[in-house]
Amino acid sequence: MSRGPTPGIVTVPGWQCYPWLLAGFSTRRGGLSTVYAGGGPPEQNLGYTPEEDPLQVAEARERLIDALLEARAAGSGGVRPDLITVRQCHSGVVCQVERSQLPLASADGRASLQGDGLYTRDANLLLGILTADCVPVLIADTRTRAVAALHAGWRGTVQRIVERGIGAMSQRFGCRPQDLIAAIGPSIGPCCFEVGVEVREQFEAQFGYGGELVAKVAAQPDSPVRLNLWEANRRQLLDAGLAPSAITLIGECTACTRLDDGRRKYFSHRAEQGFTGRMLSLIGTVAS
Numbered sequence: 001m002s003r004g005p006t007p008g009i010v011t012v013p014g015w016q017c018y019p020w021l022l023a024g025f026s027t028r029r030g031g032l033s034t035v036y037a038g039g040g041p042p043e044q045n046l047g048y049t050p051e052e053d054p055l056q057v058a059e060a061r062e063r064l065i066d067a068l069l070e071a072r073a074a075g076s077g078g079v080r081p082d083l084i085t086v087r088q089c090h091s092g093v094v095c096q097v098e099r100s101q102l103p104l105a106s107a108d109g110r111a112s113l114q115g116d117g118l119y120t121r122d123a124n125l126l127l128g129i130l131t132a133d134c135v136p137v138l139i140a141d142t143r144t145r146a147v148a149a150l151h152a153g154w155r156g157t158v159q160r161i162v163e164r165g166i167g168a169m170s171q172r173f174g175c176r177p178q179d180l181i182a183a184i185g186p187s188i189g190p191c192c193f194e195v196g197v198e199v200r201e202q203f204e205a206q207f208g209y210g211g212e213l214v215a216k217v218a219a220q221p222d223s224p225v226r227l228n229l230w231e232a233n234r235r236q237l238l239d240a241g242l243a244p245s246a247i248t249l250i251g252e253c254t255a256c257t258r259l260d261d262g263r264r265k266y267f268s269h270r271a272e273q274g275f276t277g278r279m280l281s282l283i284g285t286v287a288s
């Protein structure tokens with residue numbers, strides 16, 4: 001049907017039992033972009049990065065949505081969901097969106113809303129978060145079918161964007177924590193995310209458990225530390241009332257996970273010194 005290789009998607013183990021739910025994290029493999037490929041096979045860049053052809057991005061996003069619909073066992077029911085993204089700015093801002101607000105983007109697909117999280121209760125929308133090391137967190141309410149997509153880099157994490165997102169869903173839609181499921185997507189892991197003392201101090205000041213999120217890389221008091229953003233966001237989900245069993249950690253590090261051919265499975269802003277593409281994490285529902 002669609003030309004070119006199949007877009008790489010990581011789905012959430014166990015979520016196949018919700019036929020109304022669409023969710024997945026893109027990988028680097030299976031695209032049409034050559035900008036960051038270094039002469040290797042074309043890649044799936046889903047972000048409007050400065051070096052990328054915007055037409056390529058728009059087509060890659062359509063191909064990813066096709067692949068997500070095809071991967072869904074029950075099929076799409078013939079309805080194609082509309083994608084909404086947001087102009088991400090490392091904030092703690094979450095935006096409620098509705099179908100009536102569409103397109104919420106310019107003609108070439110660039111987002112018009114600004115913030116770092118999206119949530120909705122409308123079916124046939126796909127909420128998208130772009131990352132290349134930052135943590136994408138997807139949340140679904142199995143009772144009300146509200147969904148959220150959140151962008152939790154270290155700045156968003158320290159601003160408690162996950163707790164804010166769940167708070168907004170509860171306030172707006174009456175979501176209850178016992179009905180929520182969440183997935184923490186591919187992102188820079190505790191193996192690779194080294195930060196300085198100023199970032200460590202912000203985590204220790206903001207969270208009672210902040211000291212548990214860092215591991216020193218040397219003995220000196222001002223030594224850099226490795227920060228565990230996966231655990232930081234898992235703790236926020238737990239503090240919001242989710243059961244441990246309702247949280248899935250994909251657990252793949254964007255900086256060091258390699259495919260069999262030795263190439264990176266994901267784009268990594270840090271490992272590639274900022275010259276890299278973006279993955280797109282998607283969540284939405286279809287009427288069933």
Ligand SMILES: [Zn+2]
Pocket residue numbers: 188189190191192253254255256257
């Ligand atoms: Zn790593």
